[in-house]
Amino acid sequence: MKFITKLQRISLKAQVYEYLKQAIINGDLKVGEIYSEQYFADKLSISRTPVREAILQLQHENMVEVKANRGIIVKPLLLDEIKKIIETRLAIEGYSSSILAKNLTTKEGKNLIYLLEDNLSKQQEILTSSDAYYKFMKLDLEFHHAIVNFTNNNYFSEIIKMLRSRLEIATLKSLHETNRLNDALNEHYLLVNDIKSGDSQKAFQAFKFHMQKTLEIMEQCYDT
Structure with missing residues (x-):
């Protein structure tokens, strides 16, 4: 019974995390305003424990700042932070791309190329859908x-999971405001083709x- 209760609590924490994260991305929670744990607990009709746990995860992802005895503040995403995230992504994901290029002939490498090409097909398919920006970001x-x-x-x-979570606001904003979907898709195709060349x-x-x-x-899209 205790195990089931723990699973339920973890699931609730995950739901609260997604709720708060989407509220930040959508702008429902305003940058600089203070929100208390109790505010969210009352709004969602739950205890403060899963709210507190979700907030700690958002704090770890640098999306909010916790003010002792006051609540949380949504942190602004500035261009300087975006640049640092991009630099880190280049170091890790650029290296990862080169590793995949070196291991194309392995079973794992072949399977991943198949999955990546399937993902690209799905990206292509959703370009004209009504909620293309959200679907594209997920893919x-x-x-x-x-x-x-x-x-x-x-x-x-x-x-990368943490950094991409932090960058979602900027990703959605840039896709929407600059109509970047087609260019991003073409860059993905280029990446897969160059990986398939076997040249790291x-x-x-x-x-x-x-x-x-x-x-x-x-x-x-962003000012300094």
Whole structure:
């Protein structure tokens, strides 16, 4: 019974986390305003424990700042932080792309290429859907996480998961405001093609190009 209760609590914490995260991304929670744990507990009709646990995860992802005895503040995402995230992504994901290029002939490598190409087909299909931006962002996350996970390096995977979560606001904003969907998809195709060439340097450079274009677009959307 205790085990079931623990599972239920973990599930509730995950739901609260997703609720708060989406509220931040959508702008429902305003940057700089203070929100108490009790405010969310009352709003969701739950205890403060899962709220507190969800807030701690958001704090770990640098999305909120916890003020002792006051509550939480949504942290602004500034261009300087975006640049640092892009630099870190290049180091980890560029390396991961080169590792995949070197291991194309393995069973794992072949399977991943199949999954990446299937993901690209889905990206292509949703371009004209009504909620294309949200669907594309989800597929984009799956695409990039799959390449990083290929390294079997849990540290890489956890770091990228955290950074991508923090970057979701900027990702959605840049996709929507600049209509970047087609360009991002083409860059994904280029990356997969260069990985399939088996040339690790070409794979790294393709990912570097993707990050350079991503940063250029985000610079258009954000002030310093």
